Amino acid sequence: MSLLFTPYSIGSLELRNRIVIPPMCQYSACEGEASDWHLIHYGQLACSGAGLLIIEATAVVPEGRITPGDLGLWSDTTEAALKRVIAAIRQYSPMPIAIQLAHAGRKASSQLPWEGGQLMTEEQGGWPTLAPSSLPHAPHEAAPQALDREGMLRIKQAFVAAAKRAHNIGFEAIEVHAAHGYLLHEYLSPLANIRSDEYGGTPENRMRFPLEVFEAVRATVPLEIPVGIRISATDWVEGGWDIEQSIRFGLALKERGCAYIHVSSGGVSPQQKIPPGPGYQVALAARIKREIGLPTIAVGLITEPEQAEAIVASGQADLVAIGRGMMYDPRWPWHAAAKLGAQVAAPRPYWRSPPQSAGKIFGDVGVGQR
Numbered sequence: 001m002s003l004l005f006t007p008y009s010i011g012s013l014e015l016r017n018r019i020v021i022p023p024m025c026q027y028s029a030c031e032g033e034a035s036d037w038h039l040i041h042y043g044q045l046a047c048s049g050a051g052l053l054i055i056e057a058t059a060v061v062p063e064g065r066i067t068p069g070d071l072g073l074w075s076d077t078t079e080a081a082l083k084r085v086i087a088a089i090r091q092y093s094p095m096p097i098a099i100q101l102a103h104a105g106r107k108a109s110s111q112l113p114w115e116g117g118q119l120m121t122e123e124q125g126g127w128p129t130l131a132p133s134s135l136p137h138a139p140h141e142a143a144p145q146a147l148d149r150e151g152m153l154r155i156k157q158a159f160v161a162a163a164k165r166a167h168n169i170g171f172e173a174i175e176v177h178a179a180h181g182y183l184l185h186e187y188l189s190p191l192a193n194i195r196s197d198e199y200g201g202t203p204e205n206r207m208r209f210p211l212e213v214f215e216a217v218r219a220t221v222p223l224e225i226p227v228g229i230r231i232s233a234t235d236w237v238e239g240g241w242d243i244e245q246s247i248r249f250g251l252a253l254k255e256r257g258c259a260y261i262h263v264s265s266g267g268v269s270p271q272q273k274i275p276p277g278p279g280y281q282v283a284l285a286a287r288i289k290r291e292i293g294l295p296t297i298a299v300g301l302i303t304e305p306e307q308a309e310a311i312v313a314s315g316q317a318d319l320v321a322i323g324r325g326m327m328y329d330p331r332w333p334w335h336a337a338a339k340l341g342a343q344v345a346a347p348r349p350y351w352r353s354p355p356q357s358a359g360k361i362f363g364d365v366g367v368g369q370r
């Protein structure tokens with residue numbers, strides 16, 4: 001009996017299995033508005049049989065976009081564009097859908113990855129970036145502007161406004177993006193935050209703004225909507241943010257009603273020394289789960305069904321996220337179900353598709369269309 005394919009609840013949100021599709025930027029929005037690409041991309045992922053789909057990093061203000069192609073949720077038009085996509089998907093897939101709310105901080109104003117991904121000057125179409133301190137991400141890059149209290153309040157209010165819009169659209173969960181060297185992670189990490197006020201210095205001070213943002217988002221949506229967080233559990237740099245601080249942060253989040261922790265790593269410094277390899281972040285998730293006790297998502301080079309099964313079966317994490325693997329093979333959960341002798345939900349028109357060798361993968365839980 002596969003544990004990967006057993007249901008799991010995040011608060012009152014019921015997932016049919018433990019497979020999560022993590023947020024992955026598509027850089028295909030226009031002025032923050034979701035496009036037909038999002039309909040095609042998320043439409044196919046919503047037919048994959050995964051337990052939860054988390055929509056890509058969605059900027060709460062235009063200057064919080066990583067690139068000009070990032071999705072946004074800061075206006076009636078961006079809300080309407082995303083609503084159209086989600087409403088279309090809802091007609092055919094009952095998969096719960098979450099949204100990751102984000103601000104890119106000093107890593108904003110960058111080129112699309114396939115155009116080089118470099119920080120852009122204003123002549124190139126870029127914009128001034130904001131961060132806890134006026135420290136560039138890489139030495140050759142332009143320094144961001146250090147946020148003052150007014151700027152921080154404006155960003156917190158933008159997270160709140162975006163959370164309201166996410167609720168209007170009908171997202172079933174919200175993920176606050178505090179990983180990968182973007183704004184909230186920049187507050188956490190001493191490598192990016194050298195403030196001398198109560199938002200810098202000690203770990204408690206560095207956690208203050210991310211916790212305030214989390215609390216504000218949590219307070220904005222009804223309790224049935226889980227609000228989780230994605231963190232970089234370590235900067236992979238000596239003297240940076242690390243697992244011990246992540247545990248303190250996680251405990252503080254738990255007190256504030258955090259629904260889950262999605263455990264990633266890195267992204268705040270070009271000095272990072274990441275030990276890549278299968279499941280390279282799973283040990284971090286296991287510590288977080290053990291010491292904090294919140295629902296925990298492991299992610300990072302989890303590619304094989306047996307590997308995913310072992311992570312949940314051994315109790316290292318409650319859920320596993322498959323990122324690039326899902327883009328490479330959007331039917332990953334079907335194929336995993338076939339390998340592990342389990343069943344998934346799929347749209348009815350596809351029910352005749354599995355070869356005999358796959359077994360009965362679309363069973364009682366195979367009610368894909370509403």
Ligand SMILES: Cc1cc2nc3c(=O)[nH]c(=O)nc-3n(C[C@H](O)[C@H](O)[C@H](O)COP(=O)(O)O)c2cc1C
Nearest residue numbers: 022023024025056057299300301302322323324325
């Ligand atoms: C194209 C692409 C876009 C991504 N965009 C985001 C994002 O919007 N937010 C985020 O937290 N992580 C993002 N990530 C990181 C993934 O969510 C995931 O953590 C990472 O790819 C490692 O998991 P994997 O080995 O299963 O792909 C992105 C990764 C890729 C490949």
